[in-house]
Amino acid sequence: MLVYEGIKKEFLNSVEMDTIAEEIENTILEKMGRHTGKSEFDSWMNSMEYMYKVLNDKMIPENAGIAIEYNIPQTAKRVDFMISGYDEKNKPGMVIIELKQWQKLEKVDDTALVSTFTGHANRNVVHPSYQAWSYAQLISDYNTNVQDESIKLKPCSYLHNYVRRDNDPIDDEQYNIYTSVAPAFTRGQVFDLREFIKKTVKYGDNKEILYLIDHGKIKPSKSLQNAIASMIKGNPEFIMIDEQRVVYEEVIQLSEQCQKDRKKRTIICEGGPGTGKSVIAIQLLSELTQRDQFVQYVSKNSAPRQVYASKLKGTIKKSSVDNMFKGSGAFTEVGNNVINTLLVDEAHRLNEKSGMFSNLGENQIKEIIHSALCSVFFIDESQRVTMKDIGSVGEIKKWAKKENSEVYEMKLLSQFRCNGSNGYLAWIDDVLQIRETANFNLEGLDYDIRILDEPQEVLNLVIEKNKVNNKSRLLAGYCWQWPSKHRKDTTYHDIQIGDFGISWNLDNGQAFAISENSVHEAGCIHTTQGLEFDYVGVIIGDDMRYENGKIITDFTKRASTDQSIKGLKKLYKENKEEALKRADEIIKNTYRTLMTRGMKGCYVYCTDENLRDYMKKKINK
Structure with missing residues (x-):
């Protein structure tokens, strides 16, 4: 226009x-x-x-x-x-x-x-x-x-x-x-x-x-279609397995039907960590583009977009593919049904408002559904980790109804992360007291999980594992300040635990998950959610401890620079019970998410000694 x-x-x-x-x-x-x-x-x-x-x-x-x-x-x-x-x-x-x-x-x-x-x-x-x-x-x-x-x-x-x-x-x-x-x-x-x-x-x-x-019609050029097809072909990062292929084919069928009858459809695909949501999204991005559709991959956090675009491009720095990856706030001014298909990864992280100051638009879910004939939401409600996260199946259904969009639901159950073990995920839920499960021990599970007594031991293991293929990283809960003036200085140790010190990942525009030097830095939930590694080290901070047989979460131990819990103190004054419930969910979901980033292993250090002892016993049962 x-x-x-x-x-x-x-x-x-x-x-x-x-x-x-x-x-x-x-x-x-x-x-x-x-x-x-x-x-x-x-x-x-x-x-x-x-x-x-x-x-x-x-x-x-x-x-x-x-x-x-x-x-x-x-x-x-x-x-x-x-x-x-x-x-x-x-x-x-x-x-x-x-x-x-x-x-x-x-x-x-x-x-x-x-x-x-x-x-x-x-x-x-x-x-x-x-x-x-x-x-x-x-x-x-x-x-x-x-x-x-x-x-x-x-x-x-x-x-x-x-x-x-x-x-x-x-x-x-x-x-x-x-x-x-x-x-x-x-x-x-x-x-x-x-x-x-x-x-x-x-x-x-x-x-x-x-x-x-x-007045030009909008359709992807043949050169763009060929480019993304060649990037996907033979790329082992995006190979689909079993039920992933089933969901992929069903989404294609529904999306193509939208283009034929011009009816709006919303697809909700639920799946836990490692079930292949992102792999399906990237494959759909390629296939639907080759079918002459204008398609975009959408996420709230920039980290998944940056990493998946880089994995597609390889060593290519300047590529049209970059324009296919968009933030979730990019649709506040887009008209109704003008985009063929939007693929929304990490949909649980969607916010209500958009823009740098959260002052644009009405609701990101509404705006995405409004903008596209076909909207596909890949979601895991147990990974909502901030006060602003509004992504839920119920919320998506609500806005789909208001936009007169038909709703289709799909589920991904098979676990391809954590060595294919749904048992490890269930064990984490049991350990963190998120829900009671039958997996109260790790017997028979082929997964390298260790609870260590020193953070340096965790880092040493991560560095050693990373030498193989640059796919191991140290992660931490957001319990240490992240001052802006030190975000480009790796020698400044934001995280200090006794004699151990390490900086948060640098604010240098490089993706933490694939940067060659970031193994010597600590990532947080915002730079790693939606991504996977071979091995992760996780530092659990003072916001979670163990006492009297219970996991206790404490949002007051979070760093003041953490925007995840912005508004929680105000809610605490107005409704203490609700605030504590929200804080408990955010903190436990954060560590659950961090501890499920590793496909082959996870090494943990807890600042709370009681929590370390408790988790060791849960491993050795």
């Missing part, structure tokens, strides 16, 4: 009349029903003045098409600025410009990320050239008119407030793969940006190309 569209002459006139920001604001309200915040309005005022300077060149045709805030169909992504026309050979083309107000940034090693001040804090965000490239690639991969008419898309970024310096981080060698196809222009480079535009737009098109792009 084009928010603002016109030709260059009209755009220059609107800027000269100081009306351009109001025109954009009014159009967004009219077309999208959304009010514009002051900061966004001010950014238009600022950026459009700079784009006026850039386009104020007689060699850029007066009738070149201009689009501002182009909403890429079936997504919540908006392109800041587009200029369309024909090149010197009369080939259609469009320049895509990502505008930034930034004044400085720092590189984030070995990633496509940079660190800059945005949203009232320093944050890791994608390099502007990567962002511009990814938008161009998204349009190219899914817009049939771009494919059929061979419209050339040329992305770039323009940081008009940014003063470039020698050896500037924006130009670091690690970003060459993106800046080579989407150059970054900065303050003082108006003439350079003009020349870049003129290579693609020599003759005007009177908005014809903008019209083609805005």
